[in-house]
Amino acid sequence: MAVIIEDDADIRHLLESVLTQAGFDVIATSNGHDGIQAVRAYEPIVTTLDVSMPGMDGFEVAKRLRTFSQTYIVMLTARDEEIDTLQGLEAGADDYLTKPFRPRELRARIDAMLRRPRMAFADDAAVVAPAVPAPPAPSPAAAPEAPAAAVPAAVPVVPVVAPSVEPAPHTGAHAAPAVPDAASSAVRETSEDSGEGWIEHNGLRLNREMRLASLDGRDLDLTRTEFDLLVAVVESKRRVRTKADLALLLRGESYVTAYYVTEADKRAVEVHMGNLRKKLGDSLTTPRWLETVRGVGYRLAAADE
Structure with missing residues (x-):
């Protein structure tokens, strides 16, 4: 299912055609x-959202949607100023395209978003939404004692595929240093002590499989994108992750240099990393988790002594 929020009738009909061809109701x-x-x-x-609408604009709509929905939001707008992109992402959009847009690019970006894990919320903890299992086939030998419960018509379910964020095996420009430094050793040792699937650094604990994050025993309320970025940096230890590299990771195309990364993609990474710093209470000058490498990207800060 997809929802279109667009006041221009021509663009609305174009979006209907594009999304219908992509298999959405x-x-x-x-x-x-x-x-x-x-x-x-x-x-x-998926929800496509126009920014410039009479009455309530797209930024306000996105903020209200984020209070109750985890739908993927793609903002579409004629505004191409950097501040508009940043404002859209901060309001809760997952992606941002300027008009006129190319239908094939819109479909490609939606496909990339759907390759990232979807989220559900249970007891205020973020978890990966499991795929709906098929009901077991009845045994032909067994006599039916009672009619089986009717299975409701299912809304099309997108397969949940966790993004591959495994930097260690890569070689070349992305290869990790042969000799780990103090920060990487600390991450490895604490992850071994923290139980299966957990990694820890300076009081920050992450579990990629369960998509849980906490800091000094306090649960962190992170978006899908923020969680993916944080895991990528922590698992990469002291190896620098470029903005282009992280942008590709969010699109599900990690380490594939053939894919083009725009300046808007890089700015989006900067916005998400800025939001992460606020939630972690991290410092730009003396970081404990997210260290900026000027003109390049980000890496994990050194371990506390």
């Missing part, structure tokens, strides 16, 4: 209020 709306109600009613996998 589409609900199209022309304003923010109707769009919010549609997302609440239909629980779509």
Whole structure:
């Protein structure tokens, strides 16, 4: 299921065509209020959102959607200023395209988002939404004692595929140093002591499989993108991850240099890393977790002594 929130009729019809061809059932709306109600009613996998709409603009719509929905939000707008991109991502958008956009690029970006884990919330803890298992086939030899419960018609389920974030095996420009330094040793030792699947650094604990994060015993409320970026940097230890590298990772194309990374993609990474720093309470000048390498990217800060 996909929801379109777009006040321009021509663009709305184009989006309907693109998303229908991509295999979605589409609900199209022309304003923010109707769009919010549609997302609440239909629980779509993807929502396209125009920024410049009369009444409630796209930034406000995105903020309201994020209070109750984990739908993937793609913002579409004629605004191409950097501040607009940053404001859209901070409002909760997963991606941002400027008009006029190319339908094939929109489909490619949606496909990339769907390759990232979807999230559900249970008891206020972020977990990966499991795929719905098929009901077991009845045994032909067994006599039916009671009619089986009816299985409701299922909304199309997108397979959950966790992104590959395993930097260690790579060689060449992305190869890790042969001799680990103090920070990488600390990450490795604490991860071994923290139990299966857990890594720890300076009081920060992460579990990629369960998608859990805590700092000094306090649960962290991270978005999908923030969690993926944080895991990538921590698992890479002291090896620098470039902005282009992290942008490709978020699109599900890690370490594939053939894919083009725009300046908007890099700015999006900067925004997400800035939001991560705020949630961690990290310092730019004396970081404990996210160290900026000027003009290049990010790496894990040294371990506390």
